[in-house]
Amino acid sequence: MRVALLGPPGCGKGTQGEIVCKQLAIPHISSGDLLRQAARSGSELGLAANEYMERGQLVPDELVIGLIKDRVAQQDCEAGFLLDGFPRNREQAEKLAKGLVGDGLDRVVAIEVSEPALVARLGGRRTCKGCGRLYHVRWNPPKIEGRCDACGAELYTRDDDREATIRERLEVYRQRTEPLMDFYAQMGLLRRVDGEAAPAEVSKGVLAALDGRND
Numbered sequence: 001m002r003v004a005l006l007g008p009p010g011c012g013k014g015t016q017g018e019i020v021c022k023q024l025a026i027p028h029i030s031s032g033d034l035l036r037q038a039a040r041s042g043s044e045l046g047l048a049a050n051e052y053m054e055r056g057q058l059v060p061d062e063l064v065i066g067l068i069k070d071r072v073a074q075q076d077c078e079a080g081f082l083l084d085g086f087p088r089n090r091e092q093a094e095k096l097a098k099g100l101v102g103d104g105l106d107r108v109v110a111i112e113v114s115e116p117a118l119v120a121r122l123g124g125r126r127t128c129k130g131c132g133r134l135y136h137v138r139w140n141p142p143k144i145e146g147r148c149d150a151c152g153a154e155l156y157t158r159d160d161d162r163e164a165t166i167r168e169r170l171e172v173y174r175q176r177t178e179p180l181m182d183f184y185a186q187m188g189l190l191r192r193v194d195g196e197a198a199p200a201e202v203s204k205g206v207l208a209a210l211d212g213r214n215d
């Protein structure tokens with residue numbers, strides 16, 4: 001099953017993506033992780049992408065599309081995969097529909113969360129400098145303040161997670177990504193899930209949305 005999760009920054013796509021992928025035994029492909037890996041690898045494409053990310057700007061489509069294309073061509077994606085953070089705009093969605101991944105997507109699930117809830121969630125987010133693991137000062141704090149449970153490295157607030165940047169990201173999302181809801185609704189692929197419920201409930205909603213894939 002080829003699935004894309006849509007939703008604004010902070011809606012819980014990453015967490016839900018991991019849960020759903022475990023259940024369905026398919027790879028979780030996060031465009032953010034792919035970009036960060038590429039940046040760390042020091043490749044030309046990675047360094048170019050990193051400059052945009054450090055400014056809190058969107059990475060150009062051609063860079064992202066190139067990375068996704070390489071990733072979904074790998075063998076572990078044959079039985080399906082879940083895309084998290086891609087497509088992000090109309091151009092990417094059209095490329096995806098036109099054979100970037102075989103016959104395109106089987107289902108698109110939108111996780112919906114209001115703006116005030118998103119700002120509260122994102123503002124408390126901390127990221128591990130070592131392994132990239134995410135924490136939240138209120139809902140998922142590390143055992144030792146400022147240190148990663150998994151690898152012991154220092155936690156920091158990504159530029160992405162500062163309030164002014166959060167507002168900008170939400171605005172970009174509204175302008176560029178939200179219109180994809182209509183695009184996928186017209187193709188009959190879209191299912192909406194309430195992302196403000198408890199995480200376990202959201203997971204149930206997402207899995208139910210995928211289960212009814214032939215409806």
Ligand SMILES: [Zn+2]
Pocket residue numbers: 128129130131132133148149150151152153
């Ligand atoms: Zn860590």
